[in-house]
Amino acid sequence: MTSAIESIKAKVDIADEIGLAVALQRAGKSLKGLCPFHNERTSSFYVFRETQTWHCFGCNEGGDIFSFVQKHQSLDFREALLYLAEKAGVSVEEHGERTEEDREISVARERLLKLNEEALLWFHQMLLRSKDATQARAYVQERGISTDTVVAFGLGCASEQWDGLSLYLLGRGYTEHELVSGGLARWRESESQERMRNGIYDYFRQRLIFPIRDIRGRVIGFGGRALGDGKPKYLNSPQTLLFEKNTVLYAIDMAKDAIKQIGQVVIVEGYVDALIAHQYGTKQTVACIGSAITEKHIQQLKKLTKQVTLALDPDAAGSAATEQGIQEALKGFDRTVLPVPLAASKMEGTGRSQSGPGGQFRKSGQQQPRGIIRLEEQVDAEINVLQLPPGEDPDEVIRRDLSTWLYAVAHPLPLMDYYFVVKTADLNLREPSGQTEAAKRLLPVIRTVSDRIKRDAYIRKLASMISIDERTLYDTLQRLPRDQKTAGVTADFTGKTSGRQDARMQARERDEANRTIGGVAEENDQGQMSQVDALSHQDFGLDKHKTNAIKWEDYLIGLLLQNPGLSQHVCGIINDSDFAGTDTRELYRILNSVYQRDVSPTLQSFEQFVPSALLPAVARAIRNVESKSPQDGAKLVKEAEQCATRLKRNRILQLNTELQYLIREAANAGDKALEKQLRQQVFENEKLLRTIYTSTHLQG
Numbered sequence: 001m002t003s004a005i006e007s008i009k010a011k012v013d014i015a016d017e018i019g020l021a022v023a024l025q026r027a028g029k030s031l032k033g034l035c036p037f038h039n040e041r042t043s044s045f046y047v048f049r050e051t052q053t054w055h056c057f058g059c060n061e062g063g064d065i066f067s068f069v070q071k072h073q074s075l076d077f078r079e080a081l082l083y084l085a086e087k088a089g090v091s092v093e094e095h096g097e098r099t100e101e102d103r104e105i106s107v108a109r110e111r112l113l114k115l116n117e118e119a120l121l122w123f124h125q126m127l128l129r130s131k132d133a134t135q136a137r138a139y140v141q142e143r144g145i146s147t148d149t150v151v152a153f154g155l156g157c158a159s160e161q162w163d164g165l166s167l168y169l170l171g172r173g174y175t176e177h178e179l180v181s182g183g184l185a186r187w188r189e190s191e192s193q194e195r196m197r198n199g200i201y202d203y204f205r206q207r208l209i210f211p212i213r214d215i216r217g218r219v220i221g222f223g224g225r226a227l228g229d230g231k232p233k234y235l236n237s238p239q240t241l242l243f244e245k246n247t248v249l250y251a252i253d254m255a256k257d258a259i260k261q262i263g264q265v266v267i268v269e270g271y272v273d274a275l276i277a278h279q280y281g282t283k284q285t286v287a288c289i290g291s292a293i294t295e296k297h298i299q300q301l302k303k304l305t306k307q308v309t310l311a312l313d314p315d316a317a318g319s320a321a322t323e324q325g326i327q328e329a330l331k332g333f334d335r336t337v338l339p340v341p342l343a344a345s346k347m348e349g350t351g352r353s354q355s356g357p358g359g360q361f362r363k364s365g366q367q368q369p370r371g372i373i374r375l376e377e378q379v380d381a382e383i384n385v386l387q388l389p390p391g392e393d394p395d396e397v398i399r400r401d402l403s404t405w406l407y408a409v410a411h412p413l414p415l416m417d418y419y420f421v422v423k424t425a426d427l428n429l430r431e432p433s434g435q436t437e438a439a440k441r442l443l444p445v446i447r448t449v450s451d452r453i454k455r456d457a458y459i460r461k462l463a464s465m466i467s468i469d470e471r472t473l474y475d476t477l478q479r480l481p482r483d484q485k486t487a488g489v490t491a492d493f494t495g496k497t498s499g500r501q502d503a504r505m506q507a508r509e510r511d512e513a514n515r516t517i518g519g520v521a522e523e524n525d526q527g528q529m530s531q532v533d534a535l536s537h538q539d540f541g542l543d544k545h546k547t548n549a550i551k552w553e554d555y556l557i558g559l560l561l562q563n564p565g566l567s568q569h570v571c572g573i574i575n576d577s578d579f580a581g582t583d584t585r586e587l588y589r590i591l592n593s594v595y596q597r598d599v600s601p602t603l604q605s606f607e608q609f610v611p612s613a614l615l616p617a618v619a620r621a622i623r624n625v626e627s628k629s630p631q632d633g634a635k636l637v638k639e640a641e642q643c644a645t646r647l648k649r650n651r652i653l654q655l656n657t658e659l660q661y662l663i664r665e666a667a668n669a670g671d672k673a674l675e676k677q678l679r680q681q682v683f684e685n686e687k688l689l690r691t692i693y694t695s696t697h698l699q700g
């Protein structure tokens with residue numbers, strides 16, 4: 001297999017292949033163009049002929065020719081291999097991949113695909129023309145499904161007849177066996193002898209039919225919604241050569257382009273939800289057939305996007321089924337390896353290792369003796385939860401109030417934030433019993449986060465939410481049995497020591513700040529690390545700035561809520577994208593728009609625009625400023641401005657952190673032009689930071 005891949009790579013140049021999809025221009029040793037994976041007007045997408053790799057520093061995607069083909073054409077590896085093998089004139093089968101049996105199965109699959117196409121036509125014609133389909137057409141109308149949607153998705157109808165479809169297909173030359181194994185008919189058992197087969201009858205009867213296609217648009221099965229009181233209410237194709245219930249995503253073929261373009265997939269629970277979402281323009285929507293989201297669903301989706309938005313039934317939120325779905329979703333995403341810097345080796349005394357191209361990104365397992373960079377797993381996905389008014393299905397919300405739906409789709413709640421809201425909704429967090437219960441419920445969930453930095457952030461969030469010493473939470477987390485699910489956690493939350501906690505946190509922060517990133521540290525053009533450069537190196541952990549920022553974000557939002565007039569003083573410094581927290585970012589956006597409409601808004605007038613999911617963030621922000629003593633106007637303005645400046649600074653530091661990765665990569669790839677360009681960006685950021693420092697005299 002490896003040799004087939006190598007010979008394909010040797011024969012098909014990555015620039016030629018990508019050049020088919022992207023207009024590439026020469027840029028130094030590399031080629032650049034507009035990234036096909038995110039919307040952009042200036043080129044951030046680079047192809048490196050020397051290393052036969054590509055990288056986009058706009059959206060941080062990259063890889064080799066296979067990953068490009070897979071991602072661009074939404075193919076799995078095997079499909080991409082076949083595609084490229086044909087192009088290279090390399091025979092993949094030569095390498096002993098396929099047996100006679102494989103070949104037979106492949107023929108049977110092709111035949112079944114044709115059979116399904118024929119069945120689809122029959123169902124579809126029934127729905128459009130048959131007088132037996134009156135009830136089905138009425139149902140379609142009642143659910144608000146347009147004729148265009150009916151045609152685009154090929155909806156159909158199975159009548160009450162026992163053998164309408166079977167007779168039609170037998171007449172087209174298919175056998176009874178093919179119909180049964182294809183999931184379109186069942187054997188009719190003889191009444192006298194149970195095991196005797198006595199012809200066949202239709203699998204779907206008196207149902208509205210939803211053809212289910214794979215990502216390439218081929219019909220692999222059907223879903224049938226009972227018209228009237230038929231049981232079960234929804235009947236899907238049985239397992240066949242093509243149809244595997246736990247992998248199917250309804251409407252994936254219609255949604256894939258939008259998912260890639262928008263960078264988000266919305267997962268709903270029902271066929272009609274998906275249809276209506278598409279009909280009203282949310283074309284990045286798919287439906288999950290069956291009850292749970294499985295790892296296999298996610299495997300398909302992650303080729304298209306890493307932003308997964310679950311439209312969960314709000315009533316079921318927090319239920320075991322939902323939680324299981326979420327756990328599966330989390331598990332499904334590959335834990336991709338990201339280079340994570342180690343603290344400089346003690347042997348290197350000064351705290352700075354030698355700079356230059358010595359530090360390589362190594363594959364895990366190839367442990368470097370001095371560990372300049374080690375690779376650590378990180379869940380490579382952002383899972384959000386879409387919040388809808390309680391008791392309503394997505395299709396109802398869309399038809400009744402499209403703007404609510406669109407807002408929810410554009411502002412989903414990060415999964416863990418969602419957990420924090422849902423799991424503590426019924427608790428009084430000011431009471432010790434409520435605090436203990438909150439920890440009991442949330443710690444097992446936090447524990448499932450494999451990324452340590454993120455996990456720490458959630459621990460801190462929980463600690464501040466329930467005013468409990470972080471250390472106590474860590475201890476409890478350690479004590480959780482390995483397979484602890486949700487219940488039965490015993491935790492002792494007495495003895496709060498917030499003073500000690502503060503001291504410890506400060507010590508830790510100092511510690512982290514003193515850490516230097518060996519190997520990744522780069523000298524700038526002047527041959528010296530600037531103050532800013534040094535700062536950006538202190539915090540290579542990706543979420544560090546974020547955690548830090550969120551404290552300030554809460555405080556700033558709190559200040560603005562209590563003194564709306566402050567908005568005008570900070571809007572020149574920051575915009576909503578400077579917020580790292582989803583909730584604070586959204587609150588800031590709402591605050592600004594309310595302030596623009598109403599010169600002196602009250603907290604009440606503001607709260608009516610806040611989605612209920614954000615109310616805890618409002619409470620948190622207000623708590624944050626309440627404890628401070630009241631200040632005079634001028635002091636408040638200064639405080640708000642300083643706060644906004646900190647946010648801006650954090651954001652830029654975060655950007656520089658990411659740029660350092662890319663500089664390293666460009667250096668490794670020998671791409672001076674890109675490296676320079678990236679350095680230029682770092683330089684611009686530094687300039688901006690200096691301006692910020694001098695204009696505000698902010699103490700770092």
Ligand SMILES: [Zn+2]
Pocket residue numbers: 035036037038044045056057058059060061
């Ligand atoms: Zn991109």
